[in-house]
Amino acid sequence: MTPRSVPFHRPSVGEAEVAAVAAVMRSGWLTTGPVTAEFERRFGEYVGAPSAVAVNSCTSGLQLALAALGIGPGDEVITSPMTFCSTVLAITHAGATPVLADIGKDGNLDPASVESRITPRTKALMPVHLGGNPCRMEALWGLAGRHGLFVVEDAAHALTARYADVAIGGDPRSDAVVFSFYATKALTTGEGGMITTHRSDLCERLRLLSYHGIGARDDWQYSVVAEGFKFNLGDMQSAMGIEQLKMQDELLEIRTRYATIYREELGRLPGIVLPSTTENCVNAWHLFRLGVPGVRDQFIQRMKERGVECSVHFIPVPLHPFFAEAAVRPENACPLALTLYSQTVSLPIYPAMSESDIRYVAECVRESVR
Numbered sequence: 001m002t003p004r005s006v007p008f009h010r011p012s013v014g015e016a017e018v019a020a021v022a023a024v025m026r027s028g029w030l031t032t033g034p035v036t037a038e039f040e041r042r043f044g045e046y047v048g049a050p051s052a053v054a055v056n057s058c059t060s061g062l063q064l065a066l067a068a069l070g071i072g073p074g075d076e077v078i079t080s081p082m083t084f085c086s087t088v089l090a091i092t093h094a095g096a097t098p099v100l101a102d103i104g105k106d107g108n109l110d111p112a113s114v115e116s117r118i119t120p121r122t123k124a125l126m127p128v129h130l131g132g133n134p135c136r137m138e139a140l141w142g143l144a145g146r147h148g149l150f151v152v153e154d155a156a157h158a159l160t161a162r163y164a165d166v167a168i169g170g171d172p173r174s175d176a177v178v179f180s181f182y183a184t185k186a187l188t189t190g191e192g193g194m195i196t197t198h199r200s201d202l203c204e205r206l207r208l209l210s211y212h213g214i215g216a217r218d219d220w221q222y223s224v225v226a227e228g229f230k231f232n233l234g235d236m237q238s239a240m241g242i243e244q245l246k247m248q249d250e251l252l253e254i255r256t257r258y259a260t261i262y263r264e265e266l267g268r269l270p271g272i273v274l275p276s277t278t279e280n281c282v283n284a285w286h287l288f289r290l291g292v293p294g295v296r297d298q299f300i301q302r303m304k305e306r307g308v309e310c311s312v313h314f315i316p317v318p319l320h321p322f323f324a325e326a327a328v329r330p331e332n333a334c335p336l337a338l339t340l341y342s343q344t345v346s347l348p349i350y351p352a353m354s355e356s357d358i359r360y361v362a363e364c365v366r367e368s369v370r
């Protein structure tokens with residue numbers, strides 16, 4: 001095969017986004033305004049949530065959700081070790097203590113491990129839909145209900161994913177669901193995020209805290225009524241988001257087709273473990289995580305020599321020096337996460353690739369697992 005160069009990601013951004021952003025730039029109103037309000041309305045409608053609050057990143061959205069729920073010092077929040085560092089940093093920035101539960105073979109939180117980590121101080125569960133494959137939410141909502149816990153979903157990968165035929169963000173059993181619009185995510189505004197909720201009280205609190213805690217406003221007068229943050233999203237980003245939102249069904253269809261090709265091409269290869277999709281769910285296929293036990297690092301090198309850039313999702317939280325002290329505590333032990341990490345690699349999968357790029361990557365996988 002003729003060698004190609006396949007980067008790990010390229011965003012799908014076109015002239016519609018350029019025109020929409022330019023129109024905002026010409027309008028004279030650059031920060032949070034009518035375009036952001038419109039983006040929130042459309043996004044909420046798309047996922048089936050009555051309220052949506054736009055924020056400047058998923059990370060700040062997660063922190064904001066915890067703050068709005070009143071979670072702080074002395075409280076514990078249970079999350080996954082198999083996530084981006086910011087899920088856990090959002091918990092520490094809120095002043096709370098992160099507790100890691102172990103994951104299942106799918107890379108998502110194992111409900112049994114979560115249950116074993118619940119203490120009288122536990123206030124919330126923060127599941128992460130790894131790669132866009134939904135967590136076993138029924139079990140997690142059950143635990144939350146029995147123990148009186150909040151549920152805040154890290155849905156950075158999960159726009160267009162569905163749990164039991166309901167879009168992620170559309171189920172009222174979670175208090176807040178937080179999406180990322182970072183440059184590599186399915187919907188991008190460069191930087192940005194969105195919190196959806198079915199609770200109007202929480203929506204009000206999120207909105208207040210997202211903008212300095214400024215309550216009533218009248219002409220030039222305003223009053224600060226809470227210790228808020230500066231987490232709002234501006235109209236230029238929202239204009240881009242509105243255009244990106246229009247393509248999401250189409251982009252999902254392409255990623256799903258590409259995942260099917262990978263599965264068909266790689267399914268029978270020895271030495272390979274294919275990713276799974278939770279039963280009765282729609283996987284958003286933000287990532288295609290492949291198990292290559294025993295040869296992961298060499299595999300990445302061989303793929304690189306063939307022009308294909310791979311990645312790893314994620315370096316587990318306990319392996320980062322900042323979390324080292326917390327990681328040795330028994331309540332944070334997650335052996336399965338560490339094992340899966342050593343075996344797993346993410347292949348490029350995004351709509352800006354062509355179908356022949358996908359087949360090229362599959363061919364390179366066949367040559368690289370040998």
Ligand SMILES: *Cc1c(COP(=O)(O)O)cnc(C)c1O
Pocket residue numbers: 056057058059060083084086087128154156157179180181182192193
């Ligand atoms: C990207 C990502 C985030 C952070 O998103 P930002 O919008 O960059 O803050 C959080 N969690 C996961 C799982 C992510 O992949």
